[in-house]
Amino acid sequence: MMTLKHLDSKPRHLVFSKFEKLIAFMNDQKTGITLREKKNFLTTVHDSFTGNDFINWLTEHVCDNDPLEAVHLATFLVMYGYIFPIDMKSFVAKDEKSTFYKFQSPYYWPSKNMKLSNEKYIIYLLKRSKRNKQKHALEEYEQNTLAKLQIVFSDKMGFLTKQAEEQVRQVKDMKRADKVVHDLQERAFWRVYRPPPGQVKYLDEGPARCFQISQMQQRKKKNKELKMKEVEYLRQAISKPRMKLSKSLEIMFGNCEQYMKYDPLLNDKVAQPSNPWMTEDQTMWDINCDMVEVPTEIRLRKWALRFEDLLRDDTGRNEFEMFLKKEYSQENIRFYKACRQLVTCPTSDVNKWKTEIEKEFLTPGAACEVNIDCKTLEMVHQQLKTDKEVSSKTRYIFQPAMEHVYALMKKDSYVRFLRSDQYKLLIERSQSVFTKKRFFNFGSNRKKAPSPQVQRRGSASSDGGGVEGELVGGPAYHSYSTGNLKELDDKPKTAVRSSNSPSLRRRTNDLEGKVAIGSDPRRRSNLEVPRSSYTSTSTTDAARKSEHVAQCIPLNVPRTNVVTPWEGES
Structure with a gap:
């Protein structure tokens, strides 16, 4: 008989035992399946049966005249290795008269061979590779597996090869009929445990269970005391008031x-x-971090829904504590936070927190003594005297006092906080930050003004005199070239050089020479704005300025802040 420990080591034995009982019922001489002989031109296989007989027997005796369920059950018997087809090319259950099956030997049942090593498998493959290639040739996936295992067991190949040769020698001494049955049984066994790629491995254990079968068996053995406890629990549950669904x-x-x-x-x-x-x-x-300077309006409105929402928010709890500090009742929220810390602290710090809470909040005359009624205080002190060792109840030893303080804050302080100027000021600040000043102007309903036309500023050289930076009085001048413009700044980008500088005199002489030849020095790849420094250099610059103004075309456009020099005649 199977023991509980044996069931724990082989958790699927309950499934295998059902299959084995069914196989014993099928092998019965009176009510079992009809056995035949499978004859080939070389050998004869005794005690075999056809697929048609197999399915019909399951339909009649097990599956309640349901052929589909019979095929399903037959597939399980084949895939678990209790029955195998004589023709290994199709390892499935078929309802055909031409397909023959045979019972597997009990030695190869899954309940006897749960864990197999790769060393046994490589010995089996080596044994088949040393026999007749026509009858015992390895399939493609078996050849690939053998090549990989030879690399893994390269240091043991000599020992494994000798074992394979010895087994081949023993098989040769057997009779032909026994030899055929033995080869079929061994091949079917390894086909179940090492199936080809793409075929489901039914004997895969899968993830480990979190409970043992022996525990399930022990739970079924309930004594009288356990039954009495269940009755008492159900009786108390009936007496408690329940809310309607x-x-x-x-x-x-x-x-x-x-x-x-x-x-x-x-x-x-x-x-x-x-x-x-x-x-x-x-x-x-x-903007919705745990601690922020200005919470959003949605976050502030949510504080007003419930007191729990306010205490659950770190920023809200901090603001509420500041409000209680102004009203000289900060010890309430501090006591509540300390009790919550006692519930979640490590076991090694339970005594420390319990002593500090008792000394700071519940001792008469303490600096932060909590205002609770005498009955609750006496109940807490009595529990502190009886609780000497740390247990699961120690964490909730201040629960009556904490509930009293919580109710006091919820009914009195929380209502006054929502009506206080502090809460109203927070809402006003959130509206000014997150509503009036939008982030990136997302969601703005204001219509955008049409983009203005290009405005241009007249230069000092365009009205025949005047100070640089002033708007030109009169029609603005616009050149034919409108690309690659540079705006004028209020301050010149380069320092104005005096007319006596050597470099400026040299540049002036070069310009005069180029104008005399006929080339326009102002035609460049990047157009530049004429600078005011040239207006006071010499009389030559003044003549060139007046000539430039005369060549510009007047346009009736508003005065602008950009001027484009005339590029010259093409």
């Missing part, structure tokens, strides 16, 4: 509708300044 659903729907307005996934308007799930703008994550 319709009422709970109504509350849940109300909460969903209330919080839907503040969910950025469901409401696009909540995502400020833009939806980060739709765009690449990550500003929303920055």
Whole structure:
């Protein structure tokens, strides 16, 4: 009989035991399947049966006259290795009279061979490679596997080859009929455990279970005490008041509708300044960090829904603590935070936090003594006396006092905080930051003004005199060339040189020579704006300036801040 530990080591034995009972029922001489002989021109295989007999027997005795279910069950018996086809080319269950099957030997059942090593498999492949190539030739995937295993076991190939040769020698001493059956059984066994690529391996163990079968068996053995505890639990559960399902659903729907307005996934308007799930703008994550200087208006409005939402937000809890500090009741929120820290702290720090909370908040005359009623305080002190060792109840030892302080803050301080000037000022600041001053002007409904035409500024040389930078009085002048312009700055980009500088005298002489020849020195690849420094250099520059103004074409356009020099005659 199988023990519980044996079931734990072989967790699929319960499945295999059902298959083995079915195989024993099929081998029964009276009610079992009809056995025949498979005759070939060389050998005869005894105790075999056709696929038609196989399916019909399962349909009649097991599957309640359902042929499809019988084929399904027959496929499982073949794939698990309890029955194998004599023709290995088609390793499936078929409802045909020409296909013969045979029962597998109990030695090769899955319940007896759960774990097999690669050393046994390479010995089997070497044994087949040393026998007749026509009858025992390896398939393509088996040849590839043998080549890989020879590389892995290169240091053991001599020992493995000797074992394969010894097994071949033993097979040769067997009778022909026994030799054929033995070869078929061994080949079917390895076909199940090492299937070809693309075929499902039914004996794959898969992930390990998180429980043992012995635990399941022990749970079924329930004694009288356990039954009495279950009865008492159910009796108390019946006596407790329960909320109706319709009422709970109504509350849940109300909460969903209330919080839907503040969910950025469901409401696009909540995502400020833009939806980060739709765009690449990550500003929303920055302005909704845990601690920010100015929270968004949506975040502030959410604080007013519930007191839990305010305490869950780090910024809201900080603002609420500042408000309580102004009202000289900061010890309430500090005591609440310390109790929450005691619940989540490591086990090694439980005694430390318990002592500090008792000393700072619950000792008479302490600096931050909490104002709670005498009955609750006495209950907490009594629990502190009885609780000497750290246990699971130690973390919740201040639970009565914490609930009292929480109710006090929720009914009194929280309501006054929502009506305070501090909360109103936060909303005003959030509106001025996130509403009036939009991020990147996303969502602005203001119509853009039409782009103005190119404005140009007249130079000092265009009105025959005047100071540089002043607007020209009179018609503006525009040249035929409109490309590659440079705007004038309020200040000249280069320093004005005096007329006595050697470099300026040399440039002036060169210009006069080029004008006399007929070439225009102002035709360059990049057009430049005439500078005012040339207007006061010499009389030659003044003559050239007046000639340039005369060649410009007057246009009735507004006065501009850019001037384009005349490029000269083409």
